[in-house]
Amino acid sequence: QLQLQESGPGLVKPSETLSLTCTVSGGSIGTANYYWDWIRQSPGKGLEWIGNIYYSGSTYYNPSLKSRVTMSIDTSKNQLSLKLNSVTAADTAVYYCGRHLVKNNWFDPWGQGTLVTVSS
Amino acid sequence: DVQMTQSPSPLSASVGDRITISCRANTSISTYLNWYSQKPGKAPKLLIYLTSTLQSGVPSRFSGSGSGTDFTLTISSLQPEDFATYYCQQGHSTPFTFGQGTRLEIK
Numbered sequence: 001q002l003q004l005q006e007s008g009p010g011l012v013k014p015s016e017t018l019s020l021t022c023t024v025s026g027g028s029i030g031t032a033n034y035y036w037d038w039i040r041q042s043p044g045k046g047l048e049w050i051g052n053i054y055y056s057g058s059t060y061y062n063p064s065l066k067s068r069v070t071m072s073i074d075t076s077k078n079q080l081s082l083k084l085n086s087v088t089a090a091d092t093a094v095y096y097c098g099r100h101l102v103k104n105n106w107f108d109p110w111g112q113g114t115l116v117t118v119s120s
Numbered sequence: 121d122v123q124m125t126q127s128p129s130p131l132s133a134s135v136g137d138r139i140t141i142s143c144r145a146n147t148s149i150s151t152y153l154n155w156y157s158q159k160p161g162k163a164p165k166l167l168i169y170l171t172s173t174l175q176s177g178v179p180s181r182f183s184g185s186g187s188g189t190d191f192t193l194t195i196s197s198l199q200p201e202d203f204a205t206y207y208c209q210q211g212h213s214t215p216f217t218f219g220q221g222t223r224l225e226i227k
Contacts, residue, residue, distance in 0.1 A: 046207075046220050047207060048218075049215055049218070051215075060214060062215040064121075096164075105152060105211025105212075105216060106154040106169040107166065108166040109166075110163035110165070112162070112163055
């Protein structure tokens, strides 16, 4: 059974870079046919899709965050990573990683999520 | 971006009730509409994809319908474990977007 687990600092200072890792177990992220997604949830903006990455390393970012986001994939470690720079309080959210099958644009499964607070 | 709007929120109901949650897109998304449920402190869980197909393991009291811009999620007979927040999500075009959620609470 595929499981995803987010990890990273729970507190980031304004203007700094948020860095998260998603570790995948029970399956390989180095296989074709799946996109690996990052989604966040904040009280103010609800659920927001950040973007995704394919096993080849190709990415698609939500235009609303594109200038600040970088995603990468490490197939040797079965891990994904998310970096969001120049953070503000508006980036405070629970961050989830998830997966969707190519051409099946729904997310399943999701990781349990990790809360990141932006505050000095 | 495709804007998704859900109603009502919140929704108060009792065990055994039949309830319907609506989701509207501001442009046609064909049947590329998915539903999730979320309980406090947990990640959203896929319930229904492509408007009406139940994810494996989801009870048959859940159903979905619609096309174009208007969609509904129906629970035929509410069970205690169904009280949660429900979200719709469009998978028609990137960036994928979600509704604001419908909190289903016990009356």
